[in-house]
Amino acid sequence: MRIIVGVTGASGMCYAEGFLRACEELGLETVLVISEAAKRVAQHELGGLDPLLRRVETVYGENDLDAPLASGSHPSDGMVIVPCSMKTVAALANGYTANLVSRAGDVMLKEGRRLVVVPRETPLHFVHLENLARLSKLGAVVLPAMPAFYHRPETISDLVDFISGKILDQFGVEHSLFKRWRG
Structure with missing residues (x-):
């Protein structure tokens, strides 16, 4: 499975790091797209980008609009944007694709692929x-x-881990990140 992971400037970098860690442990392929604002927030919340970058092989910046994943012909099983800023939510909801995060998300919508947004506001x-x-x-x-x-x-x-598990559930990936409700 190949999942595009968009990271925007909302607080909650621990969710991005946790999801990437879970994907790495499960052997899932991830491609990271990170906004400039996310880089600044990661510095504050994670002490830098290393906790994110060390878990992926491919990284794109928000201005890499010629990246393969900006096209619907690029294969992926879907995308998650975690954390997702309200700026990115607004862009996606209104078809405004000014950067690679919103463009890749828009591709998911137009191609009928899974797009999961994790707002943290x-x-x-x-x-x-x-x-x-x-x-x-x-x-x-x-x-x-x-x-x-x-x-x-x-x-x-x-x-x-609970949020990472819920994201994985949306892609049909089995995991043991949290204990399921049994009543």
Whole structure:
């Protein structure tokens, strides 16, 4: 399986790192597309880009609009944008593809491939909600970074693993990142 991973400037780089780690452990191929704002946030939250870059073989910047994944002819099983800024949500919801993250996401929508957006913003106002609803209507999966607590997480990693697992569920990938609800 080949998943494109877009990383934008929203807070929540631990979710990007956790998802990339899970993919690496499961032997999934990932291609990273990182925005300039994400690079700055990663510096603050992860101490730099190394926790992300060491887990992937291929990395593109947001201005690499001639990258293969900017075309619908480029094969992939889908894309996740984690964390997904409201700027990127707005761009995708309105067909505005000014950078490679939004272009690759737009390709997923137009080609009918899986697109998962993981917004990490709170609170949300009406336009945020409207754009998220529009993305859902276009076929994207909106998966907010809202971990569950029924599995009794003990660490931040447990919370991150829950979200990573929920993303993997959207791609039909089996994993044991969290304990499933059994009632």
